C-alpha cells in the first residue's frame with residue numbers, strides 16, 4: 077500500500093473565517109478513509125479544496141504529483157472525482173445524459189462500457205434513464221451523483237455525506253456500494269455525519285473539530301475511543 | 317390597410333424576425349453558458365457584413381487587422397499568466413497558439429481576396445475572419461472576469477462594444493455598404509412578391525435553429541455546453557473546463573453573426589455602428605423570451621419583427637420607440653407572474 081493522496085497543512089479561509097486549519101491526511105491506495113465531525117467542522121470545505129474548487133494553502137499531492145496549479149477540471153482527468161454535498165446534477169437533463177457527461181474526459185468511446193458498470197451498481201438508474209435528473213427522489217439523486225462520478229473511472233472517489241437525507245435502508249445500500257468499490261480498487265475519502273456507519277466500513281478515520289483534525293487512527297480504534305463515542309456515537313447509540 | 321399590404325408587412329416582419337431570432341439565440345446561448353449579455357453580438361454581424369462588401373470589390377477588409385489585434389491581446393494575456401507562474405516555455409507556447417491561426421487566416425485573406433474568387437469563397441474567408449474573434453474576445457474581455465457578477469460582466473460587455481465600434485470606424489470607415497444578394501430574382505405567390513433572398517433568410521434561419529437543436533441534443537460537446545449553463549460547479553466536477561465552454565459559446569455566437577450578415581447585408585445598408593440597433597432588437601427578443609429558452613426567444617423575435625413591420629406602416633417615426641418600449645409591459649407581466657427562484661446566484 078502506498079499513499080494515493082497526501083494532504084499537508086491544508087488551510088481554507090472564507091474572508092476572516094478559517095474553515096480548515098492546517099489539516100494533514102493521507103488516503104492509501106485501495107482504502108476507505110473517513111472524515112467525521114460536527115456540522116460546520118469544515119469537512120465540505122476540506123473536500124472542495126482537495127478537488128481544487130476552493131483556493132487553499134498547503135500541499136495536495138495526488139499519486140506523487142503536486143496539484144497546486146492544477147484546476148479542478150484537470151484533477152478530474154487525473155482520476156479524482158467528488159460527489160458533492162449538493163449533488164450538483166444537471167437538473168433539466170436526463171439521467172442518461174448526466175451519466176454520459178460524467179465520462180466527458182474519457183471520451184465517447186468509453187461511455188457504453190462505463191454505463192454498463194454504473195447500471196449494474198444502480199439498476200434503478202437504468203430504469204429511469206430517460207427521466208429528468210431534477211425529478212428524481214433523494215435516494216435516486218444520490219445514486220445518480222455517485223454514478224456520474226464513477227463514469228469518470230476515478231482512482232480516488234470523494235463522497236460528501238452520501239447518506240444526507242436518506243432512509244436508513246438506502247444509506248446501508250449506498251455504504252455497501254462504497255465498500256464494493258473499494259474492493260474493486262477505487263480509493264475512497266468519505267465524509268459522513270453518520271459516524272458509526274462510516275467507521276464501520278472505513279480503514280482509517282479522522283475527526284475534525286472547528287477546522288482542525290484532532291484525532292486520527294485506524295477506524296476500529298476510533299470507533300472504540302471513548303472520546304469519539306461520547307461526542308459522535310452517543311446519540312446514535314441511543315437511537316438504534 | 318388592405319389585405320395585400322398586410323401580407324407584405326407580414327412577410328417583412330417574418331424576414332426581420334428571422335434575423336432577430338438568430339441574434340436572440342446567440343445572446344441566449346452566450347448568456348446561458350457564460351452569464352455575459354453579449355452587446356457586441358451586433359458587431360459580429362456588421363463586421364462580417366462589411367467584410368463581405370469589401371471582399372466583393374476585391375478589397376482587403378479591415379477585419380483582418382482587428383483579428384490580429386485581438387489575437388495579440390489574447391496572446392499577451394495568456395503569456396502573462398504563464399510568466400507569473402514562471403514558465404517561459406509555456407508562455408511562448410500559449411502565445412504561439414493564439415497568434416498562429418490568426419496570422420494564417422490573415423495571410424490567406426490577403427492572398428485570396430484580390431483574386432475575387434466569388435461569393436462562396438468570400439463567405440468562407442469571412443467566417444474564417446470573424447468566427448475566431450469570438451473566442452479571442454472572450455479571452456481578452458471576459459475570461460479574466462469569469463467569476464464576476466452579471467452586472468460586472470455587462471459593464472465589460474458594454475466596454476467591449478464601445479471599443480469594437482471605435483475600432484470599426486477606424487478599420488471600415490464611416491461609409492455604409494450593402495452586398496449583392498446571395499440569391500437573386502423574385503417570384504410571385506398570389507398577390508405577394510417574394511424575393512429569393514427573403515426565402516433564403518427564412519430557410520437558413522430554420523436550418524440553423526435545427527442544427528443548434530441537434531448540436532445541443534445529440535453531441536457530447538453540445539451537452540457539455542448545456543451542462544455548464546445548468547450547473548457550473550457540476551460541469552467542473554465532470555471535467556468540463558469553464559474556459560473551453562466560454563470560448564466555444566463565443567465562437568458559435570460569432571458564427572451565427574456571420575450567417576446573419578450573409579442574410580442581412582444584401583437587404584440593408586450596414587455601417588460600422590449599425591450593430592448596436594440590430595443587436596438591441598435581438599436583445600429585446602431574448603429578454604422577452606426570458607433569456608433562457610431558445611424557442612421562446614425565437615417566438616419573441618418573430619413578434620418583434622412583426623411589431624416593427626406594422627409600426628413602420630402605422631407610425632413609422634415611432635417604429636424603434638414602439639419596438640423597444642414593448643419590452644416594458646412584458647417585463648412587468650413577468651415580474652408579476654414569476655415566482656422568484658434564488659437558485660441561480
Ligand SMILES: Nc1ncnc2c1ncn2[C@@H]1O[C@H](COP(=O)(O)OP(=O)(O)OP(=O)(O)O)[C@@H](O)[C@H]1O
Pocket residue numbers: 090093095113114115116117118119120121122161269
Ligand atoms: N462560502 C462560505 N462563506 C463563508 N463561510 C463559509 C462558506 N462556506 C462555509 N463556510 C463556513 O465554514 C465553516 C465550515 O463549513 P463546511 O461546510 O466546510 O462544514 P461541514 O463540516 O461540511 O459542515 P456540515 O456537516 O454541516 O456539512 C462553517 O462555519 C461555515 O459557516
Ligand SMILES: [Mg+2]
Pocket residue numbers: 119120121161236
Ligand atoms: Mg458539509
